[in-house]
Amino acid sequence: MAKVRKAVLPVAGLGTRMLPATRVLPKEMLPVVDKPIVQYAIEEARAAGIEEVILVTGRGKTLIEDHFDRAVELFETLARRGRTAELEALLGQTPQPGELVYTRQQEPKGLGHAVWCARHLVGREPFAVMLVDDLIDAPAPCLAQMLEVHRRTEGNVVAVMEVPADQTARYGIVAPGADDGRVVEVAGLVEKPRPEVAPSRLAVIGRYVLMPEIMDELARHEVGAGGEIQLTDAMARLIGRQPFHGLRFEGRRFDCGDKLGYLEAIVALAAGRPDVGPAFRALLARYR
DSSP states (O other), rough: OOOOOOOEEEOOOOOGGTTTGTTSSSSGOOOOOEHHHHHHHHHHHHHHOOOEEEEEEEETTHHHHOOOOOOOHHHHHHHHHOOOHHHHHHHHHHHHSSSSSEOOOSSSSOOOHHHTTTTHOOSSSOEEEETTEEEEEEESSSHHHHHHHHHHHHHHEEEEEEEOGGGGSSSSSEEEEEOSSEEOOOEEEEEEEOOGGSOOSEEEEEEEEEOOHHHHHTTOOOOGGGSSSSSHHHTTBBBBBBEEEEEEEEEEEEESHHHHHHHHHHHHHHOOOOHHEEEEEEHHHGOO
């Protein structure tokens, strides 16, 4: 089994749920405490051993590229002022040449299409997909937990979590097979089913480890729910042909594409930070 070396981050979306803030600013650049949302995903990938991150961008997303570039003027200013700790932190967060690459999704045709746009950069090897909107705070990186399951099962792995019955129409839902309480066999997948027809409440969230054959399925460009090329539909066609499992990951997931989820992420991460946490928790007490 080839090592998973690459992660695809689709970041071409318009961020309409976060308007008006995202009218000009990419939603992926909205800050959670002091880092943009996209940086949390990239740091998770690097902590899991990913060697190359592929960002699938669109028009108006060049600010993401600028953020991860070498800010020469800023670095020189910090060096002159003796702000060594801040400079070293920024240098540590700046990818080395070749660690971060970009391609464009020129038309908004869905998540499956966005992943397919990275096919030449991925090649014929297993790879990860990370949805930046899903910020996961975990003791061990969520992707690292999934890669351990991938190594054992030698197949596709998705991150899953239980959702309320009235929310199944927001997610891809798993039809479960054998289940040990942590890793569940995926016997089927249904994209955004109504509660009355959903096979379970086990929802796929924004972390995937996929075998290269998914690109062959995406190349069919079959349109699914919402008139888009759905990644869930392509994954469903691999079930029965390859091992396919869901992982109930350890950690907290925040939907940063939603206003309340975004605010919760800020509160939770700020409250847990050793540098600002104590003062922030005292500040929150004023608003009870």
